[in-house]
Amino acid sequence: MKSEKHTLTMLVDNEPGVLSRVVGLFSGRGFNIDSLCVAETMDPKVSRITIVTQANPLLLEQIEKQLRKLINVVKLREMSDDRAVRREMALICVHARAENRDEILRLVNLFRAKIIDVASNYYIIEASGDADKMTALIGLLKPMGIKKIARTGTVALYREPKRGI
Amino acid sequence: MKKTGAEILMEILKEEGVDTLFGFPGGAVIDLYDALMRSDLRHLLVRHEQGAVHAADGYARATGKVGVCLVTSGPGATNTVTGIATAYLDSIPLVVITGQVPTQLIGNDAFQEVDIVGITRPCTKHNYLVSRVEDLARILKEAFHIARSGRPGPVLVDIPKNVGQAVTDYAPVGPVSIKSYNPTYAPNIKQIHKAVALIRNAKRPVVFAGGGVILSDASAELTTLARTLQIPVTTSLMGLGGFPGTDPLWLGMLGMHGTYRANMAISHCDLLIAVGVRFDDRVTGKTDCFACNAKIVHIDIDPTSIRKNIAVAVPVVGDCKHSLTEINQVVEEQGLGRDSEKHATWLEQIDTWRKEHRLSYRQQDVIKPQYVVEKLFELTRGDAIVATEVGQNQMWAAQFYHFKRPRQWITSGGLGTMGFGLPAAIGAQVAFPEAVVVDIAGDGSIQMNIQEMATAVQYGLPVKVVILNNRCLGMVRQWQQLFYDKRYSQTLLEQGPDFVKLAEAYGAAGLRAVHPDEVETVLAKGLATAGPVIMEFLVDNEECVYPMVPAGKPITDMLLV
Numbered sequence: 001m002k003s004e005k006h007t008l009t010m011l012v013d014n015e016p017g018v019l020s021r022v023v024g025l026f027s028g029r030g031f032n033i034d035s036l037c038v039a040e041t042m043d044p045k046v047s048r049i050t051i052v053t054q055a056n057p058l059l060l061e062q063i064e065k066q067l068r069k070l071i072n073v074v075k076l077r078e079m080s081d082d083r084a085v086r087r088e089m090a091l092i093c094v095h096a097r098a099e100n101r102d103e104i105l106r107l108v109n110l111f112r113a114k115i116i117d118v119a120s121n122y123y124i125i126e127a128s129g130d131a132d133k134m135t136a137l138i139g140l141l142k143p144m145g146i147k148k149i150a151r152t153g154t155v156a157l158y159r160e161p162k163r164g165i
Numbered sequence: 166m167k168k169t170g171a172e173i174l175m176e177i178l179k180e181e182g183v184d185t186l187f188g189f190p191g192g193a194v195i196d197l198y199d200a201l202m203r204s205d206l207r208h209l210l211v212r213h214e215q216g217a218v219h220a221a222d223g224y225a226r227a228t229g230k231v232g233v234c235l236v237t238s239g240p241g242a243t244n245t246v247t248g249i250a251t252a253y254l255d256s257i258p259l260v261v262i263t264g265q266v267p268t269q270l271i272g273n274d275a276f277q278e279v280d281i282v283g284i285t286r287p288c289t290k291h292n293y294l295v296s297r298v299e300d301l302a303r304i305l306k307e308a309f310h311i312a313r314s315g316r317p318g319p320v321l322v323d324i325p326k327n328v329g330q331a332v333t334d335y336a337p338v339g340p341v342s343i344k345s346y347n348p349t350y351a352p353n354i355k356q357i358h359k360a361v362a363l364i365r366n367a368k369r370p371v372v373f374a375g376g377g378v379i380l381s382d383a384s385a386e387l388t389t390l391a392r393t394l395q396i397p398v399t400t401s402l403m404g405l406g407g408f409p410g411t412d413p414l415w416l417g418m419l420g421m422h423g424t425y426r427a428n429m430a431i432s433h434c435d436l437l438i439a440v441g442v443r444f445d446d447r448v449t450g451k452t453d454c455f456a457c458n459a460k461i462v463h464i465d466i467d468p469t470s471i472r473k474n475i476a477v478a479v480p481v482v483g484d485c486k487h488s489l490t491e492i493n494q495v496v497e498e499q500g501l502g503r504d505s506e507k508h509a510t511w512l513e514q515i516d517t518w519r520k521e522h523r524l525s526y527r528q529q530d531v532i533k534p535q536y537v538v539e540k541l542f543e544l545t546r547g548d549a550i551v552a553t554e555v556g557q558n559q560m561w562a563a564q565f566y567h568f569k570r571p572r573q574w575i576t577s578g579g580l581g582t583m584g585f586g587l588p589a590a591i592g593a594q595v596a597f598p599e600a601v602v603v604d605i606a607g608d609g610s611i612q613m614n615i616q617e618m619a620t621a622v623q624y625g626l627p628v629k630v631v632i633l634n635n636r637c638l639g640m641v642r643q644w645q646q647l648f649y650d651k652r653y654s655q656t657l658l659e660q661g662p663d664f665v666k667l668a669e670a671y672g673a674a675g676l677r678a679v680h681p682d683e684v685e686t687v688l689a690k691g692l693a694t695a696g697p698v699i700m701e702f703l704v705d706n707e708e709c710v711y712p713m714v715p716a717g718k719p720i721t722d723m724l725l726v
Contacts, residue, residue, distance in 0.1 A: 013345075017294075021286055028287045058472065065469040071291045071311065074345040 001056035005034065007079040007086055007156050008064070013072040014040060014047040021070055022049055031055070031063050035088075035153025046074065052154050079156035086156040089128040091116075092138065095145030096123045104144065111137045122147060168335035170298045170328045171200035174262070176335070177305040178206060183233050185209065185224065185595055187217040191237020192277060193264030196329040201235075209595060209624055212616035214241050216588040218248020219614065222257050223592030226575045227550060229382065231258040231312050232592065238264040239277030242323075243284065247582055249319045250288040254579025255403060256380060258317035260308050261289075267327040268296055282323050290318030298331035302338045310341040315348025316467040317380055348466055352483030352491060359479045360438070360462045361495045367436035367460075369511045370396045373419065376403030376578065377441015377465060377485045384408065384571045386489035387440060393493070393502035396438070397515055399427040401448050402563055403578040404441070410567030411547070416515065417524070420448040421714045422560045425522035426515055428712070428720040431456050433514070439463045441485040444474040445579070446716075454719035464488045522712070522725050524564050532681050534558070534633040534704040537688070538565040541603065541631060544688050549601040550575065552590035554610030555583045556640035558633050560710040562605040584613025587630060591617055594626040601629070601692065608634040608661050618671040621697040629691055630699045632664055635706040643709045647724070668699035677701045 012018050019038055026033050034052040041048050067076050113127035127137055185207045190198045211217040214236045221232030236245055242263040252259045266275040282294045291311050293304045308320040378387050384407045391398045391414050398408040399416040417424030419431055437459040449455040460478040463471050471480045481488050526535040538561050551566055552575040553559040559576055568574050575593055577585040590604040611632055621628050642656040668675030674694050678687040691700040712723040
């Protein structure tokens with residue numbers, strides 16, 4: 001069976017140790033975590049955890065069931081298809097030699113990114129988008145010299161119904 | 166009303182119907198023990214915290230109630246881990262209360278501090294660190310609710326010393342409701358009809374029952390189903406007693422040390438009705454070959470058990486008792502029970518397999534361990550509560566003691582914890598002081614928690630320990646004999662204690678049988694003795710448990726005697 005990337009989002013009790021229960025489940029059962037994002041929701045008692053995992057359909061079923069079994073997981077949803085939007089963010093510190101600066105600016109515009117810090121030889125770019133877009137931008141900046149990079153995992157939200165649109 | 170945390174604990178224990186707990190005191194729980202002294206709860210002081218958890222576990226398995234134990238922080242808490250994992254793997258309801266250092270010291274590597282909530286996260290159904298006394302009552306109520314509902318399991322509650330001491334306004338907590346925890350008891354009726362449709366068309370059906378049948382008290386419903394439709398029944402190790410071991414439809418246990426006919430029936434059946442099982446590797450052997458001619462109906466309250474190891478045709482998520490009741494009802498409505506001859510050919514085939522290879526041994530001039538178990542079965546008329554240690558002793562007990570009813574069989578199935586049997590037998594004996602409670606042990610396992618003999622003697626618990634002494638760690642030695650060219654690496658226990666003197670040293674009675682002629686006399690005398698007894702049987706040290714399916718092989722690849 002084919003193994004594919006899946007984005008799982010869960011609402012969990014915002015309590016100490018909950019993240020460790022979720023992550024411990026993955027490590028203890030040999031499930032894989034590609035990326036992980038956690039933050040509070042509008043309700044301070046609830047956090048949202050988004051995990052990207054690699055699994056075939058049977059394994060995915062088991063991962064979802066195991067997560068639902070955790071007492072602190074209130075709700076779980078798969079966010080892999082078009083019914084959800086997914087974004088990542090990256091901060092990229094790129095070598096900005098004089099001869100490259102125009103190209104960097106052009107790429108920043110094309111990718112609807114921003115330069116958020118300018119040093120004598122380096123720019124820090126803030127970019128967000130889906131995973132493919134981030135990979136593409138990083139690929140294009142790489143030849144100019146990426147000094148360091150910080151990427152988030154994926155966050156995702158289910159789309160609301162589009163009545164009358 | 167103003168109450169301390171410690172008093173609230175006693176209050177909730179009483180409210181939850183607890184009358185007995187097992188434990189061992191220490192610095193972090195002095196306040197809890199002080200409040201305990203002023204309560205009317207019965208506490209059994211064990212000699213090692215592992216014993217406390219196994220005893221609570223044995224109590225829970227024998228009664229169906231939640232077992233409770235109380236231990237101190239640090240080493241007290243870590244000593245419970247094996248017991249907790251044992252209960253977790255077998256889905257036994259426990260509430261384990263551990264002391265913790267005062268909240269202001271947590272994280273400081275304080276004396277006897279350990280992050281027990283962190284340590285037990287993967288082996289509890291849920292666990293809690295109580296950081297405020299105001300939360301204590303609610304957490305304890307939730308702990309009992311979670312432990313006993315759904316697929317049961319152990320829940321740990323870690324109470325810091327200052328939380329036990331703190332005073333708060335106490336008002337009784339209402340019924341527990343946890344919005345993210347709602348086990349499914351009632352099965353989907355469509356799935357029930359699908360299951361019955363398969364049952365109706367099956368020519369060679371088999372029921373495979375597990376620990377879930379015991380836990381959900383579904384033995385009567387299971388027996389009705391099997392007898393109405395004349396379907397033969399096998400169980401996992403955990404399911405023994407879920408179906409009468411003397412019934413003509415009984416196939417014996419299946420799996421690695423299952424009977425020939427049970428494994429053959431599984432491999433040739435066209436319908437497998439799996440109830441409260443999780444298709445453990447010791448049951449299935451090579452999964453590709455397991456029941457590969459059958460459609461499988463799988464009933465379990467825990468959705469994660471379904472399609473974890475084995476693909477199934479009809480999954481039924483629900484309580485075993487509830488689901489079997491529904492199935493029996495539909496079976497009756499459709500009048501399926503009337504054709505009792507329907508499976509005659511299939512039952513004949515099974516009888517042929519039974520005659521081909523029975524569980525057997527030949528009693529010669531050394532005592533055969535199977536003979537001891539068989540004699541024990543006879544002398545106790547199959548009525549004893551039987552706990553076991555782990556290894557060959559456990560398998561011979563499973564094969565040769567024929568269990569009549571649920572909760573008569575107390576064994577560590579999933580984790581396979583040596584040292585489980587004696588404290589578990591103590592727990593069962595506490596619950597049923599009048600019952601004959603036996604621990605079938607090996608000379609290896611018994612020494613892992615032998616200190617609990619002192620507990621048995623102190624409280625006058627007449628547990629009978631039957632040691633099948635083969636001077637080795639028999640099951641591992643058996644693997645070495647069969648698959649490692651008899652290289653007995655570290656499995657020969659060349660120096661054992663004198664178990665008769667040891668029993669006497671603890672204030673119990675000790676008896677020994679060396680010759681086959683003495684077996685019956687020693688058993689009869691031991692069973693007739695008041696108070697705890699150790700009976701030692703010097704058995705054949707090269708005896709193996711048969712049939713045996715080598716790990717990872719199809720269950721039809723049985724090594725027979």
